[in-house]
Amino acid sequence: KNQVEQSPQSLIILEGKNCTLQCNYTVSPFSNLRWYKQDTGRGPVSLTIMTFSENTKSNGRYTATLDADTKQSSLHITASQLSDSASYICVVSGNFGNEKLTFGTGTRLTIIP
Amino acid sequence: NAGVTQTPKFQVLKTGQSMTLQCAQDMNHEYMSWYRQDPGMGLRLIHYSVGAGITDQGEVPNGYNVSRSTTEDFPLRLLSAAPSQTSVYFCASSFSRQGPEFFGPGTRLTVL
Numbered sequence: 409k410n411q412v413e414q415s416p417q418s419l420i421i422l423e424g425k426n427c428t429l430q431c432n433y434t435v436s437p438f439s440n441l442r443w444y445k446q447d448t449g450r451g452p453v454s455l456t457i458m459t460f461s462e463n464t465k466s467n468g469r470y471t472a473t474l475d476a477d478t479k480q481s482s483l484h485i486t487a488s489q490l491s492d493s494a495s496y497i498c499v500v501s502g503n504f505g506n507e508k509l510t511f512g513t514g515t516r517l518t519i520i521p
Numbered sequence: 522n523a524g525v526t527q528t529p530k531f532q533v534l535k536t537g538q539s540m541t542l543q544c545a546q547d548m549n550h551e552y553m554s555w556y557r558q559d560p561g562m563g564l565r566l567i568h569y570s571v572g573a574g575i576t577d578q579g580e581v582p583n584g585y586n587v588s589r590s591t592t593e594d595f596p597l598r599l600l601s602a603a604p605s606q607t608s609v610y611f612c613a614s615s616f617s618r619q620g621p622e623f624f625g626p627g628t629r630l631t632v633l
Contacts (some may be wrong), residue, residue: 412563439619451525451566451611496565501619509587509622511563 412512431498490514525625544612
């Protein structure tokens with residue numbers, strides 16, 4: 409069964425600190441992996457999309473890494489800001505006629521001043 | 522460019538009532554989808570469409586109908602609301618199945 413597991417479930421860090429969120433998946437075959445940011449009460453917003461051949465991609469202070477061999481991804485946030493407080497959702501897309509998206513349950517990140 | 526819009530933002534229904542959640546996008550995206558989001562669970566796909574006139578079921582389609590008469594609009598109909606349909610509903614669109622999805626702001630539905 410295709411699954412996406414994220415850890416930790418929740419995380420609290422001080423403003424200005426860095427943090428790393430983890431995503432492990434069992435989706436196969438694999439097409440791409442996406443990270444979304446979801447602010448409370450709003451829809452998810454895409455941060456990055458990574459294909460099989462990409463092992464790192466950045467979007468400002470967000471850097472995603474992908475190891476397709478071990479089926480693991482991470483999202484690193486540098487110099488956190490209060491506006492980074494949100495849920496971060498990892499989503500994996502299958503391939504070859506099975507482009508179903510499998511969603512993780514998210515990591516709830518809280519930045520405190 | 523409004524992106525993906527959803528109406529209403531909030532709705533309270535009684536068991537057995539029907540209603541339609543509206544979704545529209547102005548990005549000329551072919552792919553549109555409806556999700557529900559419940560506490561402690563990932564987003565779950567209800568129905569999706571790969572273009573006008575074409576729809577298909579997702580992971581949790583029971584109790585919901587969709588149609589896609591135009592590229593822009595993708596309404597979701599609840600036929601006979603049940604308390605189990607209390608959830609937050611998101612509409613999303615993308616240029617292709619492999620592209621990033623753009624989500625609407627969501628509709629928070631409560632069924633009493």
